[in-house]
Amino acid sequence: MPVYEFRCQACQRKSSFFVRSIGGSLSPACTACGSREMSRVISGFAYHKSMATIHEESGGPDRPGSDYYKDPRNIGRWTEKKFKDLGMEMPSQIQEMIQSAREGEMPESVKDLQPNLTDV
Ligand SMILES: [Zn+2]
Incomplete structure (x- = not known):
């Protein structure tokens, strides 16, 4: 399940969201202030997570x-x-x-x- 990171435009805090389906409707709300003025952050977190998954799967x-x-x-x-x-x-x-x-x-x-x- 992909993880998208969004940065709140109101308070600049970052929030991570699991996305059930790529292209599905996602209207993230800031977990800190509830604002929906969110912009997508391309983070290294999801990449590291998937590398860990690959290592896990290959044993x-x-x-x-x-x-x-x-x-x-x-x-x-x-x-x-x-x-x-x-x-x-x-x-x-x-x-x-x-x-x-x-x-x-x-x-x-x-x-x-x-x-x-x-x-x-
Ligand atoms: Zn916020």
Whole structure:
């Protein structure tokens, strides 16, 4: 659901409104003073919100989506996170394996680094 920000022309306060349908009728009233003299503000807020949603949908090391480990860029993220969580430096041998896997190679040893998804 898109979020539009409007600035009140009367008191200059900004208010955010959820818009149910793009192009639908929207007559926002200032949440501070009730004025309907509102002008649209193009804000960074909605953009950041949608980026967060994208990250959420593509999954993360903590909650991998079903396609998460099919993406070579995600290979090794779980391993990297584990080492980070433990406060350990990842051995360069493992770093190299992850790097080559991201470049399209998939040595058997890297497959073993992947978490057992049936275990989650
Ligand atoms: Zn106002």
